[in-house]
Amino acid sequence: MNAPISDTFARQLKEQRGALLARVRQQRGGAIGRAEAAAEARRQESDDWGKATEERDLLIGLEERDSAELVALDAALQRIADGSYGLCLQCGASIPAARLHAQPTAERCVGCQDAQEKHGH
Ligand SMILES: [Zn+2]
Numbered sequence: 001m002n003a004p005i006s007d008t009f010a011r012q013l014k015e016q017r018g019a020l021l022a023r024v025r026q027q028r029g030g031a032i033g034r035a036e037a038a039a040e041a042r043r044q045e046s047d048d049w050g051k052a053t054e055e056r057d058l059l060i061g062l063e064e065r066d067s068a069e070l071v072a073l074d075a076a077l078q079r080i081a082d083g084s085y086g087l088c089l090q091c092g093a094s095i096p097a098a099r100l101h102a103q104p105t106a107e108r109c110v111g112c113q114d115a116q117e118k119h120g121h
Contacts, residue, residue, distance in 0.1 A: 005097065006080045009104050013080070016104070017073045024066060072105035088112050 062070065079085040086095050090112035099106050108116060 006085055009085065009100060010077065010080050012104050013073050013076050017070065017077070020066060020070055020073070024062060069105075072107075075107070076105045090116075 076085065079087075086097075086100060087093070088095055088109040089107045091109065093109045095106055095109050099110065106113075
């Protein structure tokens with residue numbers, strides 16, 4: 001139904017995911033150099049996002065902020081896959097496209113997010 005919009009966000013989410021993984025590799029200062037990391041990021045964009053076990057190793061010991069971002073990206077990609085992307089997890093309302101553009105991993109509409117933040121912290 002809203003496939004074109006989901007496609008746009010899927011591409012954006014995969015790019016963010018690839019960039020995040022490339023950055024993590026760089027931070028580790030491992031064998032992968034900057035150019036290789038960039039090539040890797042490009043390669044991953046076209047790959048099936050869920051399958052690489054090598055990634056799982058990389059994720060061990062990720063900084064909390066990075067790992068939270070990655071979890072959010074994966075969750076958003078999963079929602080695209082199962083067709084629930086762009087719907088508020090809490091109330092089921094459609095999240096406005098403008099909000100998704102600003103934050104592709106948004107899981108709640110603005111109202112529910114506000115309520116959550118007031119209660120949570
Ligand atoms: Zn909501």
